[in-house]
Amino acid sequence: MWAGRHKGVNARVKRTSRLRFGCWNVGTLKGKFLELGNALTRYKVDVGEIGDTRGHNKRDQRVCSQSGQGAGEKKNFWDSLDELVGSCPVDQRLVLGGDLNGHIGAESDGYAGVHGGLGFGVRNDEGCSILEFAIAHDLVIANSFFRKRDSQLITFQSGLNKTQIDYFLVRRGDFRACKDCKVLPREAGYSQHRLLVIDLLLSRRATKTEKAVKPRILWKKLRGEAAETFRLTTISRFTKEIRDGSHMEADELWTLLAEGMRETAKEVLGVTRETERQRRVGRESWWISEEVQSKVAAKLSCFKDLVKSRQNGTNEDWSLARQRYYEAKKEAKRTVAIAKERAYEELYRKLDSKEGENEIFRIAKAREKRRRDLGDVIYIKDENGRSIVKEGDIRKRWE
Known part of the structure; x- marks a missing residue:
């Protein structure tokens, strides 16, 4: 199982990185460390979950070995896993992979949303336990959502016996980050289990200082x-x-x-x-008045009503809300235009006065630095009161 931070704070620049997680029951690690490392490197696995069924240390044994075990041991296993997953914060990504020794089957059959309908084989009781566990923790079984050949779904093969018992589970909200999940070709010298990989495209938001x-x-x-x-x-x-x-x-x-x-x-x-x-x-914009603020607030309120009626209301409610929004939007636009016109008239009147000379230089400086929020001064009048609109003529007038 792997958990990582879900999102950054105060994010400005979004970066993505592709990570490959691998799940592999190698049978035993004795004398195979170098071969195992070479295989994982060759398949570009970044994070690996390795199951060792015949290790000398009991802690290395496959935790998900349910085959032939009693109902009590199976229940203890699921209870422990349930407690572990439940302790992971919901704002972190969760990748759970391993040999769960159950068959979820080829079809979703009542488990839509958890099972993608692209599995392998016939479901058994242990497979139902896996699906119910996924439902309880709002997880999805990634293997079942990608259309693959049987050879890319089968995780265990012994003679004619072919099954799918290794799985990757991720949070439902994080599934869009999963770009692929498949079984890779069998490696010589290892057990009948095959390497299962999942590729995640994770977004990492770099905080802008x-x-x-x-x-x-x-x-x-x-x-x-x-x-x-x-x-x-x-x-x-x-x-x-x-x-x-x-x-x-x-x-x-x-x-x-x-x-x-x-x-x-x-x-x-x-x-x-x-x-x-x-x-x-x-x-704040220098032309905004209380009337403008009230009209804009009314438009925003109508827009929220429009969104609510689209989600929960009838078509008639939505039509009425849309009409009210269009009217509020039109009224707000008209009020803003009037406020701008009044503000510009006052500005130009002030510029024509003697004390407005210093204001001219201040606006010219603001125009060059593009610090004014409304496109600065669009036009200015010459000595005869005629409007000048060309930027070159405006600059000469200021000079």
Whole structure:
């Protein structure tokens, strides 16, 4: 059995890796370590489950040996396996492979979803136990979901006796990661069991390390009441620091005053967020108003109702919900357009004034850095009040 972390957190870049798991009852490991390693390497097996039925250590014996055992021992085995699988966290991938010594049969027959209907042979009681165990833990038997030749399904062959008793079980939600499951050709010198492999394409999300950004003081807020508060606080602080630092050298006193001014600015004006992502999350569109927010929220609510009616409602409910959503979407779009138009009118009116000269340079800088969220300024007026739409002419006008 193998368990691994299911998902990453704060994932940005998704990477995939193909892993091959192998399940093989080799009969005995005595004198076969090198041959076994070469075989697993040749078949590119990354993780192997090896069953040793005749090892000198009892712990190496095949844990799933049910043939010829009493009902009590079989029950103890399934109880132990049930406890083991139940202890695995549900947010981890689970790959359970081994010789379960039961025949699940060729057809699903009442076990659809667990049995894929592509097995081998005739089901027996031990096979039913395997299927019921899979149902209890929401697992699927991967062998039975891939259409293969009989030679790629048979895991044990002795003379004319051919059976399928080795299986791979995975969580139902992880089955989409299973790309193939099959039996490989028999290796000379080993027991009648054959190597069963399963290929999984696992997604590994690499966490993108965010670059820490030094917070900047919001000097743009230095106006009006905030400017007066900053001035009075700075004067009071400078008076105290100059009095306390009268014994300092000029450079030391200058450093003290500069640091005091920065601390005062942080307290009065505030600072930016610490990372680029936090800035993007906290940044709001400059034209959004309360009316726009309410219309967008109403559209989102109608969309949720549309999804619910599609899943649980009738066709009539879905049609009504769709109509309400289209109307809410149209209303939100109209409100956004009006809000943008008003915001641009106010912006252009401000740019035409004397105090708007500094704003022009600020917008020009924002345009170059593409930091504005609405395509920046689409047009600007010339000396005669006519609109300029070409980017080159707009740049000349700003210059």
